[in-house]
Structure formats: structure tokens, C-alpha cells
Amino acid sequence: MGIKERKDRDREEMKKLILDTSLKLFTEEGFGKVSMRKIASKMEYSPGTIYLYFKNKDEILYELHNIAFDKFYSEQMKIKDIEDPMEKLIKHGEIYIDFALKNTEYYDLMFIMNATGFEIAKKEEWKVGFRTFDYLKSNVQECFDAGYFKGDDVMAATIATWSLVHGIVSLYIRNRLAMIPENYVRHMMSESMKFFFENLKKQNKK
Amino acid sequence: MGIKERKDRDREEMKKLILDTSLKLFTEEGFGKVSMRKIASKMEYSPGTIYLYFKNKDEILYELHNIAFDKFYSEQMKIKDIEDPMEKLIKHGEIYIDFALKNTEYYDLMFIMNATGFEIAKKEEWKVGFRTFDYLKSNVQECFDAGYFKGDDVMAATIATWSLVHGIVSLYIRNRLAMIPENYVRHMMSESMKFFFENLKKQNKK
DNA sequence: TAAAAATACTGAACACTGTTCATTTTGTCA
């Protein structure tokens, strides 16, 4: 045998080629300026071919969204050995911010874009999203256990933490932080994040 | 005279008709599904006519964005007489969240959408945005003055506060809060916001 | 009031978009 296997492999390679080419064009020119025809011609295939591998454009975007979450999750794992939960949480935030700034298209797909196919994130199992969220939640739980956070609503605290960092980076990505000089933005993001964290830390511990 | 004045008034009325019709369609069908032809036909004019009053589609969106900020600013003013700064800030947040949930299209235009024309928010004077931001900043300043917040970086604290509420509502608007049951979302938003505020308040005051 | 000038509006046309599908090309097996 082996022929069916090769066929499967070819098919996966073709899908990968489409995804890679799409991502390349998206990062170069932004989502708005990339058409199916452009992707096809960059690949040196005809437009119709893409539809033999993906149902439509949304499915390409959704698949890139999954890839993005994989990449981000592996970034998250870098903090797993930090012992102090608050130090870990702050580093968690820094990694989040850096990822968003270095991969704005990925970040857009993960947390901002609302193409039709993305209602999946709402009703069905948004596996990749939940994995990342759960890991953040466990970090927040550790902060409660260590006495850094007061109260018992871990869910609310996790949503708050996530919202804080998502808020900062998404406002920046969408050009809504004109009140901050460009070369000061990254620093301000850390300061804003720490404004809440450091304060809580100081007051509760010790 | 009076004829030039009437012409001006007619022109303003026509612009208003276009904006009203656009908003109506946007709220009914979402941004993605509304075309210039649709707007024109709803108004019972030809597509070309719209271009005599607006340079392009982006300019319509940007104008609606300005209208949205006016509406939001008048909401903000409702808290101006609250004496306790922290109580005021929390109410500020509640108003922000309610506005976003009741006017998702407006909110999208104000803080999420990135049509071409919206780079104005970046480089030029984003007047409406600054007005709203400055008012929030003054509220945060009051919290420092009253001893609710520790430190002196008012800018970082304001960005943090804004990011927190923007983060919550924008994740929800873009269907990324699947981990929260729909009927619990509004409550969770308040709890998340208060997680940071109430904690700081408790610790710093008395 | 009639002709001339200015203004307002139209809708066909252009260059694009995502998507479909009959037709052609390529690959596999007997």
C-alpha cells in the first residue's frame, strides 16, 4: 500500500501550502487586501483549486486561528516553572502582550475578528480558546491560594485579568491609543498591567 | 438672501438622511451585509447620489463614529455629580458597559473597527476620543487624590481602567466569552470590574 | 416669461470580490 497514505500526505501538504501562503499575504498586506485570487496566484494555482481544500475563506481564517492558538499556548508554557504565582501572572501578561504585538494578524484572528465562521467560539467547543483560558485561570487560582488576591470569585478575577491585557493590546492594534507616544506604548502597557497587580500584591501580602 | 442658507440646510438634511439610513441598516443587518446600493435604495436615491455628500463609505462610518462619541459623552455626564470618586468610577464603568451592550454597532465604530479612515484616531486630533478619555482620566485622578489609588502614574491607571472595561465588552461583542453562560454575562462584567476596584478601595482606604 | 447657467441626480460602466461547476488535464491501474 502506501498510495492512500501518500495521497493523504499530499492533501495535507496542499492545505499547508494554502495556509502558509495566506498567512504570508495577510501579514504583508493585512486581511482587507488579500483575495482568494491573490492567494491562488501566489501559489501558482487557479482560484477554484483552493475550494477543493477549504470550504470557503472563513475556513482558512478559522484554521489559521487554531494555528495561532497553538503557537500562543507554547508561549504560555514558558512560565510554567515560575514558583511565585504573582510573578508568574505578571510574566504571563508580558508574554501575552509581546505575542500580540509581534503577531498582530494572529492576535486579530484569535480575539478580535468576527468572520461568520467564528460563532464557533460562541456555541461549539472552542477548544483552543478554553485551553488557553484554563491555563490562565489556574494561574489566577494560584494567586488566590497564595494570598495575593482576596475573595473567592476566581472566574471574575480571571476574566478581569484577561480583559485587562486584551483591552490594552486591542486598543493599540486598532489605533485607539493616540494619547500615548508610540515609543512609550510598550512601557505603558506593562505599567498599566502592574498598576492593578502590584497594588493588590502590596496590600494583601505582608 | 436665505437661499444659500436653505441650500446648506438641505445639504445637512440629506447628510442626515444618509447617516440615519446607514445606521438603521447597520443595526438591523450588521456592517458586513450593508452595501452602498442598499443604503441608496432604502433612501430611494441612486447609488451615485451618496457620493455627492460623502467622499466614500469610510467617511460615513467615521461620521457615525463621531455621533456615537457624542451620545456616549452625554451618558458619561450623568455621573458628574457623584461625590465619592470610587463610587463614581464604578458607575462610570457600569455606564460604559451598558452603552456598549445596548449600542454594539456604535461601540464597534468607536473602539474596534479599523476601516482605512480610522487612522485619523492615530495621528490627527481624535477630538471625540480625547474628550471621553480626558473625562475618565479626571475621574481616576480624583481616586488618587482621595487616597483610593496608591502611586502617581495617573496615565497608566487610566489606561488600565479603560482597558479593563473595554476588554470585557469587546471580548463579549466578538463572541469570545463562551466560558460564561449568556444570562450571567452582564453580572460577570460588573464582578470582574469590581474585582480590581473594590480590592484596591478596601486596602487603601482605612 | 423665455433662455441660459448652475446645481442635483442618475445609472451604466469599471475593476474588483467570494464562490461554483462544466470542462480539461493529470495520474493510476489493468
Next chain:
DNA sequence: TGACAAAATGAACAGTGTTCAGTATTTTTA
């Protein structure tokens, strides 16, 4: 080599934002 299956094509469809020569309407002038 011929028969069948699989893969790729690209023209066509219905839609998009935008432009602009031509038509209709309104205002000004004679």
C-alpha cells in the same frame, strides 16, 4: 495503450465600492 478516477482549471454569476458622462431640475439672468 486504454479506461477510469482524481485533480486542477478558468469562465461565469452575483455581488462590492466608486466614477462620471449624460439627463433632469432648479435658479439666475435678460
